[in-house]
Amino acid sequence: MKRTHVTVLGKRALAVALGVVCAVGLAACGSGSGSGAAATTAASGGGQTAAAPAPGGGDDKTIEFWHIATEGGHKVKVEAAIEKFNSTTQSGYKVVGVPIQNDTYKEKLVIAMSSGECPDAYVSWSGGPMNEYINSGFARELDALFDATPNKDKYLEGALAQGRLDGKLYGIPYHNTSISGVFYNTEIFAKYGLEEPKTLEDLEKICDTLLENDIIPFALANGSKWTGSMYFMSLAARKGGLEPFQKAVAGEGTFEDAAFIYAGEKIQEWVKKGYFPEGVNSLSEDDGQAKQLMYQEAAGMLLCGSWYTGTFSDDSKEFYAKVNWFSFPEITGSGADPKIQIGTVGDQFISMNCDGDKLKAAVEFATIFSDDDMIQVGIDNGTVPPFKGVVDQLTDPCTVKIMQAAADAPEIQLWYDQYLPPAVATAHLDGSQEIFGLTKTPEQAAKMMQDAMAKYNSESK
Amino acid sequence: MTKTATTSLQRKRARETHVAAAVFLAPVVVLLAVFIFYPIFDTFHISTFKWNGIDANPVFIGLGNWAALLKDGAFWIAFRNNITIMVCSILVQIPLGLAMATFLDFGGTKKLNVFKILWFIPLLMSSVAIGFLFTYALATNGGIVSTISRFLGGKNIDLLGNPRLALFTVIMVIAWQFTPFYMVYCMAAYTNIPMEVFEASIIDGATKPQYFRHIALPLLMPSLKSAAILSMVGSLKYFDLIYVMTGGGPGTSTELMATYMYKQSFKNFNMGYGSAVAAGMFLLITCMALATMRLINQKEG
Numbered sequence: 001m002k003r004t005h006v007t008v009l010g011k012r013a014l015a016v017a018l019g020v021v022c023a024v025g026l027a028a029c030g031s032g033s034g035s036g037a038a039a040t041t042a043a044s045g046g047g048q049t050a051a052a053p054a055p056g057g058g059d060d061k062t063i064e065f066w067h068i069a070t071e072g073g074h075k076v077k078v079e080a081a082i083e084k085f086n087s088t089t090q091s092g093y094k095v096v097g098v099p100i101q102n103d104t105y106k107e108k109l110v111i112a113m114s115s116g117e118c119p120d121a122y123v124s125w126s127g128g129p130m131n132e133y134i135n136s137g138f139a140r141e142l143d144a145l146f147d148a149t150p151n152k153d154k155y156l157e158g159a160l161a162q163g164r165l166d167g168k169l170y171g172i173p174y175h176n177t178s179i180s181g182v183f184y185n186t187e188i189f190a191k192y193g194l195e196e197p198k199t200l201e202d203l204e205k206i207c208d209t210l211l212e213n214d215i216i217p218f219a220l221a222n223g224s225k226w227t228g229s230m231y232f233m234s235l236a237a238r239k240g241g242l243e244p245f246q247k248a249v250a251g252e253g254t255f256e257d258a259a260f261i262y263a264g265e266k267i268q269e270w271v272k273k274g275y276f277p278e279g280v281n282s283l284s285e286d287d288g289q290a291k292q293l294m295y296q297e298a299a300g301m302l303l304c305g306s307w308y309t310g311t312f313s314d315d316s317k318e319f320y321a322k323v324n325w326f327s328f329p330e331i332t333g334s335g336a337d338p339k340i341q342i343g344t345v346g347d348q349f350i351s352m353n354c355d356g357d358k359l360k361a362a363v364e365f366a367t368i369f370s371d372d373d374m375i376q377v378g379i380d381n382g383t384v385p386p387f388k389g390v391v392d393q394l395t396d397p398c399t400v401k402i403m404q405a406a407a408d409a410p411e412i413q414l415w416y417d418q419y420l421p422p423a424v425a426t427a428h429l430d431g432s433q434e435i436f437g438l439t440k441t442p443e444q445a446a447k448m449m450q451d452a453m454a455k456y457n458s459e460s461k
Numbered sequence: 462m463t464k465t466a467t468t469s470l471q472r473k474r475a476r477e478t479h480v481a482a483a484v485f486l487a488p489v490v491v492l493l494a495v496f497i498f499y500p501i502f503d504t505f506h507i508s509t510f511k512w513n514g515i516d517a518n519p520v521f522i523g524l525g526n527w528a529a530l531l532k533d534g535a536f537w538i539a540f541r542n543n544i545t546i547m548v549c550s551i552l553v554q555i556p557l558g559l560a561m562a563t564f565l566d567f568g569g570t571k572k573l574n575v576f577k578i579l580w581f582i583p584l585l586m587s588s589v590a591i592g593f594l595f596t597y598a599l600a601t602n603g604g605i606v607s608t609i610s611r612f613l614g615g616k617n618i619d620l621l622g623n624p625r626l627a628l629f630t631v632i633m634v635i636a637w638q639f640t641p642f643y644m645v646y647c648m649a650a651y652t653n654i655p656m657e658v659f660e661a662s663i664i665d666g667a668t669k670p671q672y673f674r675h676i677a678l679p680l681l682m683p684s685l686k687s688a689a690i691l692s693m694v695g696s697l698k699y700f701d702l703i704y705v706m707t708g709g710g711p712g713t714s715t716e717l718m719a720t721y722m723y724k725q726s727f728k729n730f731n732m733g734y735g736s737a738v739a740a741g742m743f744l745l746i747t748c749m750a751l752a753t754m755r756l757i758n759q760k761e762g
Contacts, residue, residue: 107727113515114732132730136516223622223710279601281711282622287593289602298602423729434712439624459511 063095063354063362066109066122068102072314073381074175075099077369080377085365093361095121103286113138120354121362125344126162126171127418128425130351139170139351145363146172151370159346159386162414173346174369176383178305179406180230180342180415181327183312183398188215188300196326200238203329207275210300217275219299221283221290222436225429226417228267228280230303232432233342233416234328235263241336242413248450249420251457255450256443264435264442271436281437295319303328305343306402310382313396325398327405341409344418346386420453427452501743507736514732526737536738538713539721540745542628546717547696549632550639551689557636558643559685563677565644566651567669584641592705595634596621624714627707631715635702639695643688650684651677686757690750697746718742 069078082097098119100108106129112118118138124130133139146152146169155173163171182203189195189206192213197203207217222228236245240259247253248260270276277299283289291311293299302308312320330338350366352359368374370387378385379393384403391403406412417425431445440448508526512519530536561580565573583591598605599620607617620630654677662672700719703709709716709724718738726735 110514110727110730129730132513132515136513138515223708225708225710277602278617279619279622282596282619282627282707283600283602284596287596289600293602423731426724426729430710430712433710437622437624437711439712439714 060358061093063093063121063358063365064098064119065095065350065362065365066098066100066105066112066119068100068105068123068348069097070099070101073310073378073383076381077175077374077377077383081365081368081374084371084374085368089361089364091357091361091364093358095365109133118353120358121350121352121366123174123348123350124171125418126346126349127414128421129418130171130349131165132422133351134165134170138353140353140355140359142169142172142352142363145360146367149363149367151367154370154387154389156345156386156388158412162344162346163349171346171349171351172363172366173349173386174366175378175385176307176347177345177386177403177406178307178343178347179402179409179412180234180303180305181325181402181405182301182303183294183308183323183325184301185294185297185322186324187322188297196324197329199329200331206300207270207273211274215297216277216293216299217301218270218277219290219293219302220276220280221285221287222276222280222433223282223289224285225433226415227285227290227304228436229415229417229429229432230305230342231267232260232263232435233413234303235266235331236260237340237342237413238328238331238336238338239263239334242340242411245413245416248453251454255453256446260446260449261442264432264445267432267435268438268442271438276436281433291315306399307347307383309396309399309402313382320398323398325401337410339405339408339410341406341412342415343406343412344414345406345412421456424449424452424456504736504743505740507733508740510733512733513730514726514735515730519733522733526734527741529734530737530741535713535716536718536721536741539709539716539718542713542715543697543699543717545628546632546635546699547693549629550635550696551692553632553636554640554692555643555685555688557640558645558688559647559681561640561644562647562651563673565648567673580644581641583638584645586638588638588701589705591634591638592702596706599630621707622711624711627711627714631703631706634706635696635699638702639692643692646684646688647681650681653684654680690753690757693753694746694750697749698742718745 065082067078069075078097078099082095086094109118109122109124113133113136124133130139159173159177160169163169163173184196188210192209194206194209197206210217218231220227220231236259239262240257244253244257244259248255248257271280277283277293290302290304291308294302294312295316306325309320309325312323327338327341330336350362352362352366354362369378369385375385375387375390375393379390382396382399384390384394384399391400391407394400394403413419416428419425420428427449431440431448434440435442435445507519509521509523510519511522511525561576565577586594599607601607601617601619601622606620610616610618620626658676658680659672662676667676698719699717700723703715703717703720704723707715709720719742722735722738722742725731725738729735
């Protein structure tokens with residue numbers, strides 16, 4: 001009796017032990033898959049990834065192009081460009097597009113790269129992640145080939161600048177121009193006699209008026225973290241310009257600079273006054289919980305990227321007709337140039353991982369987006385492609401205003417969370433969410449970010 | 462003479478059994494080796510490199526990642542959160558599951574089939590679907606909880622955005638998801654109690670509570686113990702629902718070891734360190750599971 005009991009227990013122990021192994025094995029898979037990949041890459045020869053074999057081996061006249069244009073106008077545009085290239089090119093190559101959901105795109109790309117299956121051409125948002133791809137040998141320097149293309153002079157310099165690393169071009173901009181700014185409901189503003197603010201004090205007065213009338217000043221869904229970062233970036237840029245940020249990144253300054261502390265303190269002041277929706281840190285941008293507040297007219301303003309013009313007009317033309325936009329107002333006496341903008345000129349850049357004729361054909365494909373008919377497709381679908389003269393073709397008043405601000409900007413800083421090295425970007429996003437949650441002081445959040453930056457700078461030296 | 466013949470026959474039979482066993486086990490062993498043991502081994506291997514996950518030349522740094530892991534406050538916060546989930550899961554899910562199973566068992570299964578089906582439904586849903594469902598239900602912006610609260614004259618209730626409540630909110634959702642599993646588990650255990658035992662106790666004059674306390678519970682105990690270990694391991698490696706509902710936030714309030722591993726590996730381009738986190742998880746979970754089992758076995762003795 002006793003003995004059988006022990007055996008049963010023994011078996012159960014074994015079963016549970018196996019269960020544990022499976023469980024952790026699965027957890028380990030995420031990183032495990034990457035590693036198996038490393039072995040493949042190493043085996044496929046010579047450290048350098050230069051000649052990563054085409055996936056599946058087969059037809060090497062095919063350029064595999066990964067992108068995230070899975071819906072709406074973006075999809076129309078990318079499909080039109082692929083269609084046009086395939087029917088007109090003399091290169092003998094054909095582009096095959098692989099649309100991938102935005103949410104998992106970066107992870108899929110990392111896994112593909114580490115398993116030697118990196119696509120021939122792929123989109124990224126430039127900045128930190130693109131630099132990782134470049135430094136790991138998955139992006140080619142494109143200057144010579146790009147300069148040989150007929151459309152090279154149509155590109156905005158600011159757009160090309162964001163596709164460069166150390167002065168060399170690795171990503172060709174193709175999609176959109178987005179800067180951060182404030183959208184507002186003109187009917188609500190008219191009802192309470194409000195006007196677009198010139199200074200931060202004006203903006204705060206508007207917020208107070210809205211609050212008195214039970215309207216949430218700012219629609220914000222900060223569960224997604226980067227949405228709240230927009231406020232932080234705007235406040236810091238208006239307080240100190242871009243110099244504190246650039247110095248902090250270079251290791252000459254610090255994220256504990258007064259401009260960043262000010263941004264954090266201002267946000268906390270606004271949180272305490274009730275300028276943001278209740279439970280702001282649990283609302284999700286991906287689920288549209290910020291724009292819903294705008295549609296319900298429960299909120300009066302929304303600070304976000306200017307791609308929201310497309311979002312609003314896609315969702316409801318009627319609502320979009322009520323919307324107007326202003327650039328984040330200046331802070332009186334700060335001395336910072338209020339024309340500086342935060343955002344992206346290009347919003348997605350095409351990088352290449354192929355060589356020789358194929359690379360040439362891929363560049364030909366990437367620049368097809370600058371053909372006049374492709375630009376028109378983009379404009380018709382509510383985007384502002386990053387090319388010269390596009391502003392003149394715009395008719396939508398809101399977009400015209402935004403693009404004028406972008407054109408007037410002496411400098412456009414790429415979003416912090418895109419620009420910074422990934423680990424620092426995470427520290428920034430986590431820290432700014434805690435600022436909104438009042439769980440960290442601006443000083444603590446700044447220190448967290450500075451520590452991550454210092455660690456990165458010391459490791460990369 | 463006959464004796465040796467028998468022995469050799471026995472040997473032959475034993476050999477054949479071994480061959481058969483090897484043939485039948487081979488596929489499983491190969492699958493385990495490829496998909497479980499190799500990844501685990503490789504996780505430890507990668508954890509000795511500084512590697513962004515894509516570079517062809519990882520830099521060997523020995524135990525550097527491990528030294529960093531031991532000092533990494535964020536990892537230990539995640540571990541503490543895991544422990545909280547584990548304790549709460551065991552204390553909530555198993556008693557609740559047992560109560561539901563007892564209710565169904567005592568009530569006679571036929572009559573209560575409706576409950577059985579209703580209670581079982583959460584287990585059939587995918588974690589991601591449950592995550593989205595509850596994100597909407599708990600939203601301050603028109604979610605059902607806040608709406609009810611406002612209807613009753615209260616204020617919006619922010620369960621997921623408040624760092625002090627977020628973890629417990631998620632624990633409740635996890636309980637909603639997994640309690641049905643323990644209900645089924647306990648129902649199966651109940652069916653293992655022979656009818657004679659029940660009849661004998663009733664003939665001896667035991668009431669239902671007495672039967673439950675003195676007969677059924679001791680007989681269910683071995684099952685409950687393995688349920689506890691299952692729950693423990695499940696809680697320590699938990700990922701999907703948290704990832705969907707909070708992404709580990711706000712701040713680090715719902716960060717778990719697995720979400721932290723994911724963040725390091727894929728968001729921060731820190732595959733080497735992410736692997737150290739995964740390997741650390743493996744060691745912690747294995748040790749805790751083994752220690753718990755030893756504890757249970759001792760009590761048995």
